[in-house]
Amino acid sequence: MTLPPATEPHVAFADLASADLVVDKLYLGGTRGNTGDDPMSKLIRGVGNQGGFRCVGSPAKGTVRLAVLYTSGGEVNWPDHLDEQTGTFTYYGDNRTPGRALHDTPRAGNILLRDAFAASHRSAAERTVGVPPFFLFEKAGASGRSVRFRGLLAPGGPNMTSDDELTAIWRATAGQRFQNYRSLFTVLDQDRIPRNWIEHLLAGGDPLGGNCPGVWRTWIESRVYRPLLAPSTTVIRSKTDQLPEDTDGRAMLAEIREYFRGREHDFEACAVAIWRLIAPSTGAVDITRPSRDGGRDAVGTYVLGPVANRIAIDFALEAKCYAADNSVGVREVSRLISRLRHRNFGVLVTTSFFNKQVQDEVHEDGHPIALVCGRDIVDVLRQHGRTTVDSVRQWLKLSFPQP
Numbered sequence: 001m002t003l004p005p006a007t008e009p010h011v012a013f014a015d016l017a018s019a020d021l022v023v024d025k026l027y028l029g030g031t032r033g034n035t036g037d038d039p040m041s042k043l044i045r046g047v048g049n050q051g052g053f054r055c056v057g058s059p060a061k062g063t064v065r066l067a068v069l070y071t072s073g074g075e076v077n078w079p080d081h082l083d084e085q086t087g088t089f090t091y092y093g094d095n096r097t098p099g100r101a102l103h104d105t106p107r108a109g110n111i112l113l114r115d116a117f118a119a120s121h122r123s124a125a126e127r128t129v130g131v132p133p134f135f136l137f138e139k140a141g142a143s144g145r146s147v148r149f150r151g152l153l154a155p156g157g158p159n160m161t162s163d164d165e166l167t168a169i170w171r172a173t174a175g176q177r178f179q180n181y182r183s184l185f186t187v188l189d190q191d192r193i194p195r196n197w198i199e200h201l202l203a204g205g206d207p208l209g210g211n212c213p214g215v216w217r218t219w220i221e222s223r224v225y226r227p228l229l230a231p232s233t234t235v236i237r238s239k240t241d242q243l244p245e246d247t248d249g250r251a252m253l254a255e256i257r258e259y260f261r262g263r264e265h266d267f268e269a270c271a272v273a274i275w276r277l278i279a280p281s282t283g284a285v286d287i288t289r290p291s292r293d294g295g296r297d298a299v300g301t302y303v304l305g306p307v308a309n310r311i312a313i314d315f316a317l318e319a320k321c322y323a324a325d326n327s328v329g330v331r332e333v334s335r336l337i338s339r340l341r342h343r344n345f346g347v348l349v350t351t352s353f354f355n356k357q358v359q360d361e362v363h364e365d366g367h368p369i370a371l372v373c374g375r376d377i378v379d380v381l382r383q384h385g386r387t388t389v390d391s392v393r394q395w396l397k398l399s400f401p402q403p
Contacts, residue, residue, distance in 0.1 A: 012028055013042070018195060020192050020194055021043070022193075023149060024148060024149065027137075038050075040070065052109065053069065053112060056202060059111045060111055062130070066198070067112060067133070069185075075092075078096060079379070081383065087189075089153060090184055093105075116155050120156055128220055133152060133153075134154070135149070156186065188227065190228070197213065207220070235363045242352075242375050243353055250324070252388075253374050255389050277383075285301075297317055298317040313343065319348075322351055323351075323352060327352060344368070346370070350372070353373050
């Protein structure tokens with residue numbers, strides 16, 4: 001096992017049973033080289049050492065006292081994702097292969113999601129017994145069994161409808177279709193989960209007793225969310241940060257480039273579609289003609305406000321279908337900046353990356369431009385079910401047919 005840097009907060013394997021859970025702290029696995037090295041069963045007795053859903057109690061019988069959601073971060077077909085800036089966590093259920101019904105899974109994880117999200121919209125009394133505290137852990141590092149605690153989760157979120165929170169989605173493997181859940185949770189603003197509350201829950205005590213965190217009590221009693229918001233302090237991304245790090249992701253991006261090879265101007269429509277996935281409130285968009293685009297490959301509106309009284313903000317979009325080693329430079333971005341009017345914003349979508357000078361200029365001068373790089377494209381496609389080269393190729397052919 002690789003030990004963490006001396007400066008990184010961590011809890012040794014021998015101390016797990018008595019440790020509080022602290023957001024983003026590392027909890028070390030053992031060194032024997034078997035499943036006994038798993039730290040989860042030492043941190044929280046009874047949760048086991050396998051699977052994404054690890055419960056104390058039975059989901060099928062409705063007796064879950066607490067639940068651990070574990071994510072490896074490596075399932076490209078099921079891209080669990082924590083948005084640290086909004087506190088929203090996307091988690092996929094446990095029906096991940098064909099041959100079973102949505103709720104017919106060995107660990108009954110999807111039953112837990114179904115029942116907990118349903119109970120979350122009922123009375124405080126029903127939330128108390130029907131929604132267990134969810135603790136989020138993720139695999140730490142490429143090797144070893146160490147985990148990192150990411151926070152206390154409540155089903156749903158302050159800006160979501162019940163339809164958004166839990167969705168049964170279709171997938172296909174080898175021509176066989178099946179359903180799984182995509183669930184949305186909120187990480188509550190609680191930096192430490194005290195050990196005595198965990199022990200109280202394990203003993204079957206009242207979930208609101210035993211030093212229960214205030215944010216959990218507030219959510220149970222009134223369904224008011226207090227999310228843990230962590231605005232990013234890193235605004236300049238390296239080339240590595242802007243391109244997919246895995247082979248499948250790089251292949252997906254290469255498929256897009258190859259599809260538009262020799263007719264890169266047609267990538268504009270694809271860039272607009274990608275932007276719609278990122279910003280669903282995008283309204284009408286007009287792709288300008290090649291002979292008069294003047295640096296604006298598309299112009300459109302972003303819609304805000306209630307249905308009866310919507311307002312629209314204009315934006316201009318540029319698309320650059322570049323090779324992975326060809327960065328977007330100052331010239332391209334400056335052209336877009338020069339064409340933005342007052343109260344407009346810009347979007348620049350590229351299959352490559354933005355060099356440091358571009359990012360410095362955009363951020364330091366406060367230009368209202370969204371920079372969408374290759375990794376962003378792959379991430380949003382995966383979040384919307386396009387997780388393989390074949391699925392991306394099919395999407396391209398159906399959405400942007402070649403002349």
